[in-house]
Amino acid sequence: MISNWLKKRRSQWKHLIGMILIFALVLAAGCVKTDATAETSIHSDSVTVMESSETETSESQLTESTTETTMKEIPESDTSAEGTSETESAATDPSTDSTTDVSGGVLEVYFIDVGQGDASLLCCDGHYMLIDGGPPESSDVIFAFLREHDIEKLDYIVATHPDADHIGGLAAALEASEVGRAFCPVLKYDNYSFQAFSDRLVRQQVELETPSCGMVFELGSAHCTVIGPTEESEKTNNNSIVIRVAFGNTSFLFTGDAEGVEEDSILKSGCDLASDVLKVSHHGSEYATTDAWLEEVKPSIAVISCGMDNSYGFPTAPVLKRLQQRGVTLYRTDLQGDILIRSDGVRLEVTTEKDTDQDVFTEPILEPSVPDDGLEHDYVINVRTGKFHNPDCDAVSKMDEKNKQEYHGTRNSLIEEGYAPCKMCAP
Ligand SMILES: [Zn+2]
Numbered sequence: 001m002i003s004n005w006l007k008k009r010r011s012q013w014k015h016l017i018g019m020i021l022i023f024a025l026v027l028a029a030g031c032v033k034t035d036a037t038a039e040t041s042i043h044s045d046s047v048t049v050m051e052s053s054e055t056e057t058s059e060s061q062l063t064e065s066t067t068e069t070t071m072k073e074i075p076e077s078d079t080s081a082e083g084t085s086e087t088e089s090a091a092t093d094p095s096t097d098s099t100t101d102v103s104g105g106v107l108e109v110y111f112i113d114v115g116q117g118d119a120s121l122l123c124c125d126g127h128y129m130l131i132d133g134g135p136p137e138s139s140d141v142i143f144a145f146l147r148e149h150d151i152e153k154l155d156y157i158v159a160t161h162p163d164a165d166h167i168g169g170l171a172a173a174l175e176a177s178e179v180g181r182a183f184c185p186v187l188k189y190d191n192y193s194f195q196a197f198s199d200r201l202v203r204q205q206v207e208l209e210t211p212s213c214g215m216v217f218e219l220g221s222a223h224c225t226v227i228g229p230t231e232e233s234e235k236t237n238n239n240s241i242v243i244r245v246a247f248g249n250t251s252f253l254f255t256g257d258a259e260g261v262e263e264d265s266i267l268k269s270g271c272d273l274a275s276d277v278l279k280v281s282h283h284g285s286e287y288a289t290t291d292a293w294l295e296e297v298k299p300s301i302a303v304i305s306c307g308m309d310n311s312y313g314f315p316t317a318p319v320l321k322r323l324q325q326r327g328v329t330l331y332r333t334d335l336q337g338d339i340l341i342r343s344d345g346v347r348l349e350v351t352t353e354k355d356t357d358q359d360v361f362t363e364p365i366l367e368p369s370v371p372d373d374g375l376e377h378d379y380v381i382n383v384r385t386g387k388f389h390n391p392d393c394d395a396v397s398k399m400d401e402k403n404k405q406e407y408h409g410t411r412n413s414l415i416e417e418g419y420a421p422c423k424m425c426a427p
């Protein structure tokens with residue numbers, strides 16, 4: 001039973017993590033913040049793994065369910081409950097077209113709680129792929145996770161794009177494990193995280209590759225296809241590597257931070273997008289996960305990876321609404337910690353590290369990151385939405401000129417006039 005195994009592994013490593021981290025801190029050479037050890041102890045101690053008896057109950061219940069059961073029939077309460085829920089892939093799922101022979105194998109996908117960032121670890125038949133490694137602050141989490149799971153070699157490491165919240169922990173991953181092949185949409189990028197990642201690859205004599213769209217590769221009996229980016233974009237997020245992983249009748253879609261622009265270009269390419277599990281793009285940003293995208297992906301389960309009380313206000317209300325309206329079962333790392341989705345090729349079993357009392361479809365309440373200092377600043381108001389932004393906010397560049405109004409004054413005076421601060425830039 002996976003939970004027993006996990007429990008055993010965790011308890012074996014629990015007392016060693018502190019020591020390992022000291023080495024990690026030295027080895028990761030500046031990738032890890034000095035307060036990382038304390039953070040990891042908390043992370044490790046708060047791990048709750050399902051008791052095997054509960055898992056068995058869940059499994060025996062499932063044995064009685066019929067093949068018509070779709071994931072959309074999971075009771076809503078399951079989405080906020082700690083523990084394990086299982087279901088069978090819908091018989092009518094379009095993704096069954098690409099059925100792969102899994103011969104009794106299992107695909108395990110961990111969405112690791114790395115705070116504000118992304119990190120997914122795929123394990124299949126003793127083969128491993130890490131897609132992103134979270135921010136530099138999560139280096140200790142990534143290092144410990146790979147060591148806990150005895151992963152000496154990652155067959156693949158994927159930096160979906162070089163933003164620090166995705167690539168930051170990858171140097172630590174390369175300290176923990178060897179790697180076979182490494183993918184990134186660019187071969188050069190000017191930030192510390194990319195440099196640290198690239199240095200570790202050089203040390204391992206592994207050449208960084210830019211995978212072309214349409215490239216296929218196997219991870220054990222899981223079949224992986226690179227479906228994006230289809231074209232080069234000036235925006236880092238819209239150059240995100242997007243990978244669809246098919247395992248038996250089940251499928252997963254990993255999207256990095258691709259926004260609507262990249263989603264549209266992938267939609268136009270006409271590739272097979274249908275996936276049971278969607279790693280929601282860009283931490284639930286309202287500029288990604290469009291209706292058109294969801295219409296093609298048709299996920300039954302969605303996972304949002306984001307940090308508790310992050311300053312961007314992720315996940316955003318529009319995306320939560322789009323998912324909820326489609327009856328998608330949602331899991332969130334900010335509320336539920338590490339999320340494990342296990343596929344036997346037919347059924348998906350979801351295990352969460354933590355319980356949450358909060359409705360997963362509730363958007364976070366964003367405290368202003370910069371409290372009003374009483375001074376006058378430049379802001380940009382969107383007269384249509386009634387929101388105000390910092391002039392360098394992404395939303396400003398996308399704003400229709402006719403709705404845009406520049407403002408110089410105090411934050412409080414804007415609020416008194418009835419405008420609300422943007423949840424992305426938190427002015
Ligand atoms: Zn990004």
Ligand SMILES: [Zn+2]
Binds near residue numbers: 118163166257282283
């Ligand atoms: Zn990101």
